[in-house]
Amino acid sequence: MTTIEPMPVIAAERPRKSFADRLRSGLPKLVLAPSFAVILIFVYGFILWTITLSFTTSRILPVYKWGGFDAYFRLWSQPNWYVAMQNLAIFGVLYIALCTAIGLFIAILMDQRIRAEGVLRPIFLYPMALSFVVTGTAWKWFLNPGLGLEHTMRNLGWESFTFDWLVNPKMAIYTVVIAGVWQASGFIMAMFLAGLRGIDGEIIKAAQIDGASTVSIYRRIIIPLLRPVFLSAFIVLAHMAIKSYDLVIALTGGGPGNATELPSTFMYSYTFNRNQMNVGSASAVMMLMGITAIIVPYLYSELREKKQ
């Protein structure tokens, strides 16, 4: 990797650089500096600020009185927080598993020299262009027990058909999974499809000559070769699952009751509606720790690989 050092020659000739020279050689850093400063303050500084708030007794407004680990104790003794964590576990696992499975399935189907690929691809992918609020609104209507799917099925003659997940506290979180999978699985399909297209055709030809069946070629050769895509898909989906906020708000509003509470909705309501800013901050710190645990090892390995 070649790097360009800005004009080292002049510096050797003259004992002191003129102001103009120094400006010229410092210019690149000067251009980058504002952006970096902004990131330092608004990302890292603000994270420290939030961490600080989580150790104070802040309620409706920030106060800087030391409260120790009180907010964390309170957070972990909230039944609501356990509901949120449990829902995140259900949502996260199903969302990641279903998006990956469906995405891979469609990608494999699409990779069979399909005639209408150009028509089908955008159909699977367009939900990703929509706002979560639009997705939530559309699915809220689609799953509406009174007028939506249930009503339609009964009209079609299936009188006993019941689909009340949206208003059923035990099942509401699964509607979030359905809408989330609908939105993101097409994107995961595109990732897998790109991965499939990148596989060397020679390997597959060799396996075919050896008499391997299509199923075993996929199971033994192609899917293992897609490991990096599985990893990327996992990272993307896990990260989206933890951050998920808009979708729940638009689809269920966190309800019925607190049945679809997630850490993100918990953080928002405790901070801005329930006036427990320190507990809200503590939950934000928890979310940050969750994402850091997933992202940092990934970024670290990615940046290292590039070096070699």
Added chain:
Amino acid sequence: MSAAPETISAGSARFTRFFIYGALIILAIVYLLPLYVMLSTSLKSLDEIRGGDMLALPTDPSIAAWMKAWGEACIGVSCVGIKGYFWNSIKMVVPAVVISTLLGALNGYVLTKWRFPGHKLVFGMMLFACFIPFQAVLIPMARLLGLMGLSNSTTGLVMVHVVYGLGFTTLFFRNYYEAFPDELVKAAMIDGAGFFKIFWRILLPSSGPIIVVTVIYQFTNIWNDFLFGVSFSSGEASPMTVALNNLVSSSTGVKEYNVDMAAAVFAALPTLFVYVVAGRYFVRGLMAGAVKG
């Protein structure tokens, strides 16, 4: 070679093709269904919605609900429709996209062609900023915007979106310029071209594709944002997504599903339009944001 196995394999091949196309068509219908229901509901009258079938085509399609959503629907206490919020979003998106893309291009240029000790750490720190849960910066940002007198303003939202978009725009341009030959930059330097001249004359003219990718990515993300909008603005100053949510979740009066759906269509139109016009770049942006390089 005997004929029997060949007929079997031909038959099973035909069955496989049948299965593949059948599965793809069913899946495509499932993926299209919510959009279809959204559109057809927005074209129906309330009576037809209450009495009829969600999947049925509108018997007497009318854009009355669209007109109402745009100009008359009540959001909170004011009944002037979503048009104001739509413009709020436009006024927020355009400057935020332009500024963050420009800064991202400059950052990417410095981080690849004018490397300095520690450039990797700087890039790593900017990259991590893409992935943080915004909940971790929400309270300080609300405080700062309040102190600066920018809370509940479009300017404030532009600033927020520029700040938290910088990581991604820098990532896009860095990865793109990484592949740009250093020799061209070196040759220009020997010819006496300066920092900005090299950027302007050599890198920028060949940056078309990555500019499109970045602009689309930023446009979609900022237009679709809800968390910042709902946290830092309220009432008349809200962006489109927040207004849509307020409209749909309001429980006063008769629930007008057709108006809700029409408003949702308005909120979806700009990003869908971009997707239809430049889908290839849209996907590339998503991929670049997901899988590095």
